[in-house]
Amino acid sequence: MEEDIRPVVGVIVATNSPLGRAAEAANDLNRHLPAPSAPGICPTCAGRFWPCAYFDDAAARLHTARLRLSDLVPLDLHPRLWPLPPPAVTPEVAWPQDPGPGEGDRHG
Numbered sequence: 001m002e003e004d005i006r007p008v009v010g011v012i013v014a015t016n017s018p019l020g021r022a023a024e025a026a027n028d029l030n031r032h033l034p035a036p037s038a039p040g041i042c043p044t045c046a047g048r049f050w051p052c053a054y055f056d057d058a059a060a061r062l063h064t065a066r067l068r069l070s071d072l073v074p075l076d077l078h079p080r081l082w083p084l085p086p087p088a089v090t091p092e093v094a095w096p097q098d099p100g101p102g103e104g105d106r107h108g
């Protein structure tokens with residue numbers, strides 16, 4: 001059966017810790033996480049696609065607090081927020097440099 005609500009856990013942290021200072025932003029972020037069965041829709045903002053503006057705002061506040069957003073977002077949503085990076089640059093490949101004799105400029 002598909003889950004419609006993400007399970008959550010309460011965490012106690014020091015108020016003056018980085019996460020404690022950004023607790024409201026972390027709560028806001030979680031409030032605007034999509035359900036596993038509908039990863040493209042914010043369940044809090046009616047009719048809004050995810051990530052919604054409120055999620056973006058909470059993410060910006062967490063970023064300002066120097067917290068890693070990826071630690072607060074479920075892993076199944078990571079590809080939606082951070083698409084795979086381009087493949088690494090391949091090491092130098094020895095491409096043929098000279099066309100060789102006989103293959104000159106064909107125009108002319």
Ligand SMILES: [Zn+2]
Pocket residue numbers: 031032042043044045048052053054055
């Ligand atoms: Zn939302």
